[in-house]
Amino acid sequence: MAPPLAAEASSATPTADPPRPVRRRPGWRWLVAGAIALAAFAALAWTWGPEPDVLTQAEVDRSVQQQLESAQEEERAAPPDEAVVYQTILPSLVQLVSTGSPGSGEGSSTGAGVVINADGTILTALHVVEGSDRIEARFADGTRAGAEIVGRRPESDVAVLSVDQLPEIVVPAVLGGGAEVGYGVVAVGHPFGLTRTLTSGVVSAVDRSIRLDGDRELTGLIQFDAAVNPGNSGGPLLNRSGQVIGIVTGLANPSDQSFFVGIGFAVPIATAGGVADAPPL
Numbered sequence: 001m002a003p004p005l006a007a008e009a010s011s012a013t014p015t016a017d018p019p020r021p022v023r024r025r026p027g028w029r030w031l032v033a034g035a036i037a038l039a040a041f042a043a044l045a046w047t048w049g050p051e052p053d054v055l056t057q058a059e060v061d062r063s064v065q066q067q068l069e070s071a072q073e074e075e076r077a078a079p080p081d082e083a084v085v086y087q088t089i090l091p092s093l094v095q096l097v098s099t100g101s102p103g104s105g106e107g108s109s110t111g112a113g114v115v116i117n118a119d120g121t122i123l124t125a126l127h128v129v130e131g132s133d134r135i136e137a138r139f140a141d142g143t144r145a146g147a148e149i150v151g152r153r154p155e156s157d158v159a160v161l162s163v164d165q166l167p168e169i170v171v172p173a174v175l176g177g178g179a180e181v182g183y184g185v186v187a188v189g190h191p192f193g194l195t196r197t198l199t200s201g202v203v204s205a206v207d208r209s210i211r212l213d214g215d216r217e218l219t220g221l222i223q224f225d226a227a228v229n230p231g232n233s234g235g236p237l238l239n240r241s242g243q244v245i246g247i248v249t250g251l252a253n254p255s256d257q258s259f260f261v262g263i264g265f266a267v268p269i270a271t272a273g274g275v276a277d278a279p280p281l
Contacts, residue, residue, distance in 0.1 A: 212250075
């Protein structure tokens, strides 16, 4: 008996699906090759592009010369150090007029001082005000006030004054550090009554000693060659930064003359400021 047709159909071999292509990820060799090719392309593009500007030696020299000339022009236009120092110290400078000073031969004598604290404390030389019946302090803005000695150190010729009236604006001076030989200095005072006079020079020596009338001797002084005369005593000696580094105390007097002969002396501010309890430098 022949098998049924259905059975024949079921026994036929099934038709297979067509084969699909296999996709493989690129290997590391291909990645490296691609990176090398990309780098080579970038290098060729840079080579074929416009060349970077290259400065010639003449252009470099010209640029340097222009910068030097510009710097020199700015330096010429800037005010000198002495002018800057003068404007810096002027609001702190005081003229002291002492009445009845012994040995002055006059009714009054003039000296200088400098404001060192916001409360108007004045630092000066002791011999400017010692023994006076009355001391008047004349500030830079024109204010006049009575002053009295509130501190003194005779061995350093330093005095501290307080005043009974302050100017509207009190401008204390900036106190500096030590002095070094050869450094520029400026002295500001009132020589022979010529108010607010500036002279300049250099530090000639340090740690000098001078003998005063009698047996008194001042030690540890700054020697300088800026011109000072009667009326400068008690005034500030400043460095080129406008800082007070000393208080003018006297001048060398080998011929017994009262005018300047080339050598002045100042008490270091570290010593003078200590009398007024100024902050340590």
